[in-house]
Amino acid sequence: MHSKQRGTSKLLPSAVEAIGCTPVVELNRLTHGIDGRIVAKLEFLNPGSSKKDRIARQIIEDAEREGLLKPGQAVIELTSGNTGTGLAIVCAARGYHFIAVMSRGNSTERARMMKALGAEVVLVDQCPDSTPGQVSGADLERVRQRTIELTAERGAFRADQFKLEGSWRAHFKNTGPEIIQQVGHIDAFCDFVGSGGTFAGCSKYFKEVDHSIDCYIVEPEGAAVLSGEKPTNPNHRIQGGGYSMPDLSLIDSACIDGFMKVTDEDAMYWARQLAKVEGLFAGFSAGANLAAAMQLLKTTHSGKTIAILLCDSGLKYLSTDLWPE
Numbered sequence: 001m002h003s004k005q006r007g008t009s010k011l012l013p014s015a016v017e018a019i020g021c022t023p024v025v026e027l028n029r030l031t032h033g034i035d036g037r038i039v040a041k042l043e044f045l046n047p048g049s050s051k052k053d054r055i056a057r058q059i060i061e062d063a064e065r066e067g068l069l070k071p072g073q074a075v076i077e078l079t080s081g082n083t084g085t086g087l088a089i090v091c092a093a094r095g096y097h098f099i100a101v102m103s104r105g106n107s108t109e110r111a112r113m114m115k116a117l118g119a120e121v122v123l124v125d126q127c128p129d130s131t132p133g134q135v136s137g138a139d140l141e142r143v144r145q146r147t148i149e150l151t152a153e154r155g156a157f158r159a160d161q162f163k164l165e166g167s168w169r170a171h172f173k174n175t176g177p178e179i180i181q182q183v184g185h186i187d188a189f190c191d192f193v194g195s196g197g198t199f200a201g202c203s204k205y206f207k208e209v210d211h212s213i214d215c216y217i218v219e220p221e222g223a224a225v226l227s228g229e230k231p232t233n234p235n236h237r238i239q240g241g242g243y244s245m246p247d248l249s250l251i252d253s254a255c256i257d258g259f260m261k262v263t264d265e266d267a268m269y270w271a272r273q274l275a276k277v278e279g280l281f282a283g284f285s286a287g288a289n290l291a292a293a294m295q296l297l298k299t300t301h302s303g304k305t306i307a308i309l310l311c312d313s314g315l316k317y318l319s320t321d322l323w324p325e
Helices: 002-007 052-066 082-094 108-116 137-154 166-183 197-209 264-278 284-298
Strands: 024-026 037-042 075-078 098-103 120-124 188-192 214-220 258-262 305-310
Touching: 024 166, 037 166, 037 284, 052 082, 052 166, 075 082, 075 137, 082 098, 082 108, 098 108, 098 137, 108 120, 120 137, 166 197, 166 305, 188 197, 188 284, 197 214, 214 284, 258 284, 264 284, 284 305
Parallel strands: 037 305, 075 098, 098 120, 188 214, 188 305, 214 258
Antiparallel strands: 024 037
């Protein structure tokens, strides 16, 4: 299990071995006066400042083991920035050239970070009716098509975070077990869904540990297609997920206990509260997860323990209106 490796030696051979084993913090200041507790796993403390470092490592290691990735071959993937950053780190340590394909609608910090880590970053223009800084499903489709073209042109290995098993296995093998080891017991888990890998892996592990643990998918208000709604607001502001993709193959419907919707305003409000009240500087999706957890704590799960992930660092969104000057 990857999560054990960080603690086995004081000296690590590379940044790859620093991935995982992130701490969990109880948000007792934000939940003061509310019956129950929220525990947050600080995934922004991974080397690439996001949870996606975990799947980057798992996907590359799986591909090496299965002979799908050859020495000297390029690696390519579409990304909103976090998976690309994780892959840039792993590829740098393992000696692969990495190509990140990204929409211009994503924050500029993430593109600059990937370039600094040695990645080749290909930016794809948004659709004419898209809002700058808000990546829609149509924008992501443009990125997907460009990724397919470049994969063929470069003879690259496609580290497909939407389809490869490593996207959920990383969380089944490591993230989920870490949470149970650190917290002891949880009653519910809620997760803002992008590719679906985090929810898929964690929910599968939690259900094996205790089938009564409730697992909720979090979606943006107006783009809750996984719950069966037609999108009315595909250009929402919560970066990193909510792509209006109803067919996320990684997710097992048997592990879904419900769906929750979060507005742009609530996601941003709770991300800011995390920073001001708890001293935890995280991004849009962390705010969405916290907003959903607060909904649960104030309604159906009063008195319970709810686990969430703080998916990435707020430093990646300084150019957005999440952090007004």
